[in-house]
Amino acid sequence: MLIGIVGKPSSGKSTLINAITKSDIAKTGSYPFTTIDSNRGTGFAYKKCVCREMEKKCNQCIEVSNSETLRPIQVKLIDVAGLVPGAHEGRGLGNKFLSDLSEADILLHVVDTSGSLNEEGEEVPIGTYDPVKDVNFLEEEISFWIAGILEHGWDRIKRSARSTKTPVEDVLAERLSGIKINRHQIKKVFLKTELNLPLDIGEWKKEELIIFSREVRKVSKPIIIIANKIDRPKAKENLERLKDYFPKYEIIPVSALSDILLQNLHKKGKIEYKPLEGKLRKINLTDKESATIDKIQENILDKFENTGIPFILTKCIELLEYVIAFPVADIQKLTDGLGDKVLPDTFLLPKGTTAREFAGYIHKDLYDSFVCGIDARTSKKLSESYEVKDRDIIKIQSSK
Ligand SMILES: Nc1nc2c(ncn2[C@@H]2O[C@H](COP(=O)(O)OP(=O)(O)OP(=O)(O)O)[C@@H](O)[C@H]2O)c(=O)[nH]1
Ligand SMILES: [Mg+2]
Structure with a gap:
C-alpha cells in the first residue's frame, strides 16, 4: 500500500x-x-492490538490506556x-x-x-x-x-473491446493497470x-x-x-x-x-x-x-x-477498509516458528484477501504449499477462500 x-x-x-x-x-x-x-518514506498507522484480549505481552505495542494497546503498522508514503x-x-x-x-x-x-x-x-x-x-x-x-492515458490508446482499446469477447472492464483495466486501477474498481x-x-x-x-x-x-x-x-x-x-x-x-x-x-x-x-x-x-x-x-x-x-x-x-x-492479520506458528503461545517472539508480525491486507492470499503475503512458497489456515481464537480450520477478517490471528498449515 x-x-x-x-x-x-x-x-x-x-x-x-x-x-x-x-x-x-x-x-x-x-x-x-x-x-x-x-521523496519516499515510511510512517505508522495504529490499530488496536490483540495482545490484551489474548492475555499476552507482545512488546511491540504502545499502551494508551489500561484497556487498549495500539499496534504500529508500517505504511509507505510518497511526497x-x-x-x-x-x-x-x-x-x-x-x-x-x-x-x-x-x-x-x-x-x-x-x-x-x-x-x-x-x-x-x-x-x-x-x-x-x-x-x-x-x-x-x-x-x-x-x-x-x-482520461489522457485512456485517450492515448483509445483506438486500440475500442478495437479490442469490439473485436474480442473480452469484457469491457478487462479491456480498460489492461490500459489502466499501470496506474494501479483494477477491473473491480472499473466494474464499480x-x-x-x-x-x-x-x-x-x-x-x-x-x-x-x-x-x-x-x-x-x-x-x-x-x-x-x-x-x-x-x-x-x-x-x-x-x-x-x-x-x-x-x-x-x-x-x-x-x-x-x-x-x-x-x-x-x-x-x-x-x-x-x-x-x-x-x-x-x-x-x-x-x-x-x-x-x-x-x-x-x-x-x-x-x-x-x-x-x-x-x-x-x-x-x-x-x-x-484495509484489515490487519497476525500470522503465528503456535496457536496457544501465539509465537513465531522459533517460539520466542509473541505476535511477531502484522500484515496490512486489502479487504477481501483470502487465507491463501494471506499465506502468499507471508511467503511466496506458502501460497503454493497452502493446505489450510487455523484460527487461533477458535482452533477452527479456515479454507483457502476464507476471507481474512480484521485482527484475525492465523496459523498457516502448509504441505512442506
Ligand atoms: N505556519 C505553517 N507553515 C507551514 C506548515 N507546513 C508547512 N509550512 C511552511 O510552508 C512552506 C512550504 O512548505 P513545504 O513543505 O516545502 O511545501 P511543499 O508543498 O512541499 O512545497 P513544494 O515542494 O514547493 O511543492 C515552508 O515554509 C513551511 O515551513 C504549517 O503547518 N504551518
Ligand atoms: Mg515539497
Whole structure:
C-alpha cells in the first residue's frame, strides 16, 4: 500500500511527510517547487492490538490506556512535486509527478487552509485565496490525467473491446493497470447506472471518457483533505468552509510545522510529547520556547486534541477498509516458528484477501504449499477462500 501526498506548491507536502515519518527526508522551503524529485518514506498507522484480549505481552505495542494497546503498522508514503492547474498538459513540472502517483492507493491532498497562496503556490495576502478552489482543481487534474492515458490508446482499446469477447472492464483495466486501477474498481463505476455510460465504449466521446475518469479516480485513488497550516490566521474559518463545501470528505485539521517543532523539543529533552495520548509536558524551556508551546497548546491542542499528524495514516487505512492479520506458528503461545517472539508480525491486507492470499503475503512458497489456515481464537480450520477478517490471528498449515 502506498499513500500519495499531493497539493499545490508550498502547501506543506514535504513538511507533512517529514512530520509523519519523524525524519527530515524531504527538503522544505517557502518558494514554489522546492520539491522536484519525489521523496519516499515510511510512517505508522495504529490499530488496536490483540495482545490484551489474548492475555499476552507482545512488546511491540504502545499502551494508551489500561484497556487498549495500539499496534504500529508500517505504511509507505510518497511526497511529490507541487501540482498547478494544467499540470496534466505539462504545466509546472507537468506529468512527471503524476506518474510518481501511479502506484498510490489513496491521496492526501494538502491544502493551505490559511488562504495565503494562489493556485500557483505564490504568496498572496493571508485569507485572500479560497482553499475550496484547490480541492476542485486538483481533482480535475488527476481525472484529466487518467482520461489522457485512456485517450492515448483509445483506438486500440475500442478495437479490442469490439473485436474480442473480452469484457469491457478487462479491456480498460489492461490500459489502466499501470496506474494501479483494477477491473473491480472499473466494474464499480459501470454499476453506477446514473452515469448513463454506454456499455459499448465505441460510442464514447471525450465527455464520457472524462465522466468515467472522474468516477474511476474516486474509487481507485480516494482523497483525504489535509487542512494544513491550521495554526495560521483565517485557517479556522476556512476549515469550516471546506467542511461545508465537502461534507462527504474526511477533512483533517493539521499543523505539520507545529508537530515538527514538538518532535524537535521532545528529542532535545525540553518537553515530553506523547502524541498518541495527547500528552504534552514542559520540562526545560526558555521563555520564548515556553510562549510558543503555550500558543500551540491554546491554538491547536485545546481545539483539535492533537496536531492532526498522529492519526493521519490510521484514517487512510480505515477509509480504504484495509484489515490487519497476525500470522503465528503456535496457536496457544501465539509465537513465531522459533517460539520466542509473541505476535511477531502484522500484515496490512486489502479487504477481501483470502487465507491463501494471506499465506502468499507471508511467503511466496506458502501460497503454493497452502493446505489450510487455523484460527487461533477458535482452533477452527479456515479454507483457502476464507476471507481474512480484521485482527484475525492465523496459523498457516502448509504441505512442506
Ligand atoms: N505556519 C505553517 N507553515 C507551514 C506548515 N507546513 C508547512 N509550512 C511552511 O510552508 C512552506 C512550504 O512548505 P513545504 O513543505 O516545502 O511545501 P511543499 O508543498 O512541499 O512545497 P513544494 O515542494 O514547493 O511543492 C515552508 O515554509 C513551511 O515551513 C504549517 O503547518 N504551518
Ligand atoms: Mg515539497
